[in-house]
Amino acid sequence: MVAAAVPVVETRERQVWDVLEAVPDPEIPVLSVVDLGIVRYVRWMTDSDGESKLHVGITPTYSGCPATEVIRHSIATALNEEGYAGAMIDEVLSPPWTSDWLTDAGRRKLESFGIAPPQRVVSKPRHLFRAHVVTCPRCGSGATERISEFGSTPCKAHYRCTSCLEPFDYFKCL
Ligand SMILES: [Zn+2]
Secondary structure (H helix, E strand, C coil): CCCCCCCCCCHHHHHHHHHHHCCECCCCCCCEHHHHCCEEEEEEEECCCCCEEEEEEECCCCCCCCHHHHHHHHHHHHHHHCCCCCCEEEECCCCCCCHHHCCHHHHHHHHHCCEECCCHHHHCHHHCCCCCCCCCCCCCCCCEEEEECCCCCCCEEEEEECCCCCEEEEECCC
16 A cells, blocks of 8 residues: 555644645745655654654655755754744655655646646556657647756756747656
8 A cells, every 4th residue: 555645634733734835845846845745644653752743754756866855954944933843754765756646736836837747657557668748738739849858957857849839847757
């Protein structure tokens, strides 16, 4: 079972999720860390000394992504400012993050920002041998071509739509 779904949460946990929803991704500030799907859980756990502590589990988007440390720091700062000093941020490495974890709200935000969201189908085995189509976020055309492997950040590739001729970034972290 992949623990990707957010379970029914208590009010105090919901409040922490609200704080996290306001923490932007450093590379694509239009997305929050919750939109990215990297927050695995929010829960209070009792430590060995009997003290109940807030734990937030996060999964790095991909190893070597310099944004991970920044994200960790942003989350810690936001929690501190909202009165959750001493919150523990756990790194959850398994299962690894995939762009399928991007929420639907996150996908819509990417599109309205002019970035094509990652195509869901690429991680499904039967699609492995099919070239995946990157859809233009402006006109929705599938007639697009890759201009370069790297866009404004290593997570994005640069594409151009051959229908409306607009260039755009494709979020390719998988
Ligand atoms: Zn287009």
